[in-house]
Amino acid sequence: MATIVVSPIDQQGHVNPSLRIAKGLRERGHRVVYCGLADLEDFIKAEGFEFVPVLADLCPKGFQARVLEQVKELSGLRLYQFSREMDRQEERMLAAMQAGALDEPFTRLKPDLLLCDVMHPEPPLVAYGHKVPCVLLNTTLPMRREEGLPPLSSPLVPDGQLKTKLLIEAAWVRNTYRMRLRRLFRTRQVRHLLRLARRYGFPPEQLDFSGSTVSAWAPELVLCPREFAELGTSAGVPRGQYLYTGPSVDLERQEVDFPWERLREDRPLVLVYLGTLAFQTDLDARLFRHVLEVAARKPDWQFVLSLGRKLEVGAFDGVVPNVIAVRHAPQMAMLRRATAMITHGGFNSVKECISMGVPMVVIPMVYDQPGISARVVHHGVGVRAMPFQTTTESLLAQLDEVTTNPRYRSNVQAFRDRFRQAEELTPAADVIERFLERGAPAAARPVPTGRSA
Incomplete structure (x- = not known):
């Protein structure tokens, strides 16, 4: 049986969809280990899974809650000073990742697969250096440009009319402009990812800067039947590396008390x-x-x-x-x-x-x-x-x-x-097991040692 590392974003809307998948894999005998910031630990362990924290010295348990509480109380100059401190905190985290802070789960667990949130760009690069194949977990709908579909930031519904087609094209133009502007103001993150790609031998041309998020090109699990994602005239359009599965709604997850x-x-x-x-x-x-x-x-x-x-x-x-x-x-x-x-x-x-x-x-x-x-x-x-x-x-x-x-x-x-x-015909666990059968990418390089340049 395989060892599978799950790396979600520390938000309820990103963690919850992974639980149904993780439970399905565990029922089939696989070892499933979650990896993320320490704030996730108690919630994940309550669901019965192992957990390995990363960046724990920079983001100890309770760090994010404290940040949110501080933000609520600040304004003006104090808020500006706090944002500068958070900017320095981000620099420290990026430097730690460049120095190999994400290696430990791979060297300790020696996983057979990384299931990583599509909004986490770094773990797939590290996995590549460790010769671990990766599947991206998309907790929304496809974010890359698809023929006939508006961007997810648009409420438009295609109806085949010329006016709507022009509005969809205009929506993509605005979306592309926003993404380029965002990239311009996030040059530090772009440089960070390019350096991390070099460190772990990941082909930089396989980094996708075109969508709403920066991610590595890799197969993506989309957690719904394909027909729900479709909108009228877009039906039947090829979907690249998108792997549509059942909705992966965890009907039995643990929930809070209520009166x-x-x-x-x-x-x-x-x-x-x-x-x-x-x-x-x-x-x-x-x-x-x-x-x-x-x-x-x-x-x-x-x-x-x-x-x-x-x-x-x-x-x-x-x-x-x-x-x-x-x-x-x-x-x-x-x-x-x-x-x-x-x-x-x-x-x-x-x-x-x-x-x-x-x-x-x-x-x-x-x-x-x-x-x-x-x-x-x-x-x-x-x-x-x-x-x-x-x-x-x-x-x-x-x-x-x-x-x-x-x-x-x-x-x-x-x-x-x-x-x-x-959910019965194409559960995400089935799709992941089929992917595992193909093995790790042949072009992966050995893990580098020491700090990157």
Whole structure:
């Protein structure tokens, strides 16, 4: 049996999709070891997996939480000084990686495969030097340019019309400009990756700087059936190295406690969750206040607000009698009872709604969420509310639409069945095992010693 190292981003939306895959591999007898920043350790070990921390001297356990707390309290000059310190912290981390800080898991574990988050550019380069093959874990949809598809930052849905085609092309032009501008201002990271590639013998031409993130060219697991990723005229277009699998939703993952005694079994339930980003924005607060006003209009319904780290629970909990606000709600358990969900359109939340047969109102905020919302609209599993145009009246109308029009529940149940079929026919563990059979890349070089130049 193989030893497989999993290297996720330290965010809930990136860790959760890996758990179903890791459990499937463990059930088949493989040894699965997680590797990442120390803040992940307790959560991963609670799921029963081994964990190897990296960069622990620079980022000890609790480091990220302390940073987030400090950011909330700072402004003006103090915030600027803090950002400069974080800039120096990044320099220290890059220097440590150049000096071989990521070697230890490979030398100690001697893994047969690295399963690495697509947003982690360094581990695949190190794995290459250790002759360890790599599969990228894409926790959203494909981010590279595909014929007929808009970038994930766009809410456009292809319909074959010339106007829409021109808008899609314009969206790619804007996206390319943003990426080039971002690369211009991130020359340090580019130089760092090129130096790391030289250190580990990774061909620099196989570094992809064209997408929303910098990554090594490698096969990518896309955790959904291919037809969900498609949008109309893009269907059937070749997908390069994308490996579509089942949705890998961990239906049995451990979740936080909740005051269940406050819920009524005889009332429809709406779950409201707008993502895990740590910073508070005026938009978040305004949208949650709209939900309070919607709840006041629907006194016979129940609303559970999962606020994350953005807002204070006391400002929302019980302000309207049928509203329960918590910092973190057990999402899978909630969706088993929910009539609808109001969501930011994170890929995991959308897949979990589909897996539970729950239609949704999507309010896309940033990153890939506009593109995810386009799939929700295209496949008829929910409706979309643009965040800066959302009012109490419009949100109330959209919630009524998805809960009273039977086509949304019918569509989401049809996709739920397709998700279950895909999980049975093409689980990610199957795809990974087939990849393992091919062995390590022949061109990999020996691991270098000493510091890079």
